[in-house]
Amino acid sequence: MFDVVVKNAALAYDERIIFKDLNLTLAGGEWTCLLGGSGVGKTSLLRLIAGLSTGKGLETSGSVLCQDGFSLKGRIAWMAQQDLLLPWFSVIENITLGERLRNSFFSRRKVSAQELDRARHILEQVGLSDKATELPQNLSGGQRQRAALARTLMENRPLVLMDEPFGALDAVTRLNLQDLACDLLANRTVLLITHDPLEALRLGHHIYHLQGEPATLTEAIMPPDSPPRSLENKELMSLQGELLERLRNEEERP
Ligand SMILES: Nc1ncnc2c1ncn2[C@@H]1O[C@H](COP(=O)(O)OP(=O)(O)O)[C@@H](O)[C@H]1O
Ligand SMILES: [Mg+2]
Numbered sequence: 001m002f003d004v005v006v007k008n009a010a011l012a013y014d015e016r017i018i019f020k021d022l023n024l025t026l027a028g029g030e031w032t033c034l035l036g037g038s039g040v041g042k043t044s045l046l047r048l049i050a051g052l053s054t055g056k057g058l059e060t061s062g063s064v065l066c067q068d069g070f071s072l073k074g075r076i077a078w079m080a081q082q083d084l085l086l087p088w089f090s091v092i093e094n095i096t097l098g099e100r101l102r103n104s105f106f107s108r109r110k111v112s113a114q115e116l117d118r119a120r121h122i123l124e125q126v127g128l129s130d131k132a133t134e135l136p137q138n139l140s141g142g143q144r145q146r147a148a149l150a151r152t153l154m155e156n157r158p159l160v161l162m163d164e165p166f167g168a169l170d171a172v173t174r175l176n177l178q179d180l181a182c183d184l185l186a187n188r189t190v191l192l193i194t195h196d197p198l199e200a201l202r203l204g205h206h207i208y209h210l211q212g213e214p215a216t217l218t219e220a221i222m223p224p225d226s227p228p229r230s231l232e233n234k235e236l237m238s239l240q241g242e243l244l245e246r247l248r249n250e251e252e253r254p
Pocket of ligand 1 (some may be wrong): 013014018036037038039040041042043044045055
């Protein structure tokens with residue numbers, strides 16, 4: 001699995017510099033977690049990596065390169081805090097949407113039997129087999145995010161960018177989804193944005209903290225053992241305390 005290297009990235013909105021000279025390597029096949037307070041520029045960085053940074057007043061520079069020499073185009077899946085499920089489609093229609101949109105105009109409504117089998121298998125993996133034909137409105141918050149995870153898996157891309165995907169869930173549902181995502185996205189290159197230090201510490205091989213204006217990245221923290229780390233891991237708890245303290249100091253600054 002290839003590394004993704006972000007080099008000298010800079011981003012400004014209407015001349016307000018959010019970050020500059022930012023360098024970050026996403027280790028191939030591992031999870032990198034990015035922590036940071038609200039408004040520091042986490043989503044902006046994710047969008048820049050995904051090549052989605054466009055708009056009036058926005059200026060960007062720098063490069064995002066794959067170390068295997070190929071372009072990132074078509075190799076990224078995205079998962080956000082809002083599940084982005086379309087309310088008029090069933091769960092299985094939602095998770096095969098990408099496939100249908102990529103089909104030619106005339107066969108847009110059809111998904112091959114093979115892809116449908118794959119979709120059913122993925123729904124089984126995320127524990128939603130019995131919800132395949134339900135509309136999103138009939139699912140709980142946790143089930144909706146599992147459907148969003150299924151859609152991400154369906155896309156089967158090597159790089160997965162996640163913007164606070166479990167941020168709106170209650171604590172227990174969140175832990176369960178962390179375990180599930182860790183299991184099902186093992187061996188992909190993942191960049192997970194979160195404001196929850198415990199989430200970063202449970203899931204990340206490398207954890208960075210984005211802070212300040214312009215924002216900079218702190219040195220990587222690499223917790224011991226492999227993810228998903230147990231809540232009984234004492235070192236995890238002390239690192240959590242440290243990170244929470246850091247985030248709190250940041251919030252208190254004027
Ligand atoms: N389209 C935009 N135009 C102007 N400013 C923006 C725009 N999007 C975000 N910002 C500002 O840039 C900063 C970083 O935003 P964002 O990347 O969304 O932060 P985070 O995800 O860390 O909460 C914020 O202060 C936000 O107000
Ligand atoms: Mg954000």
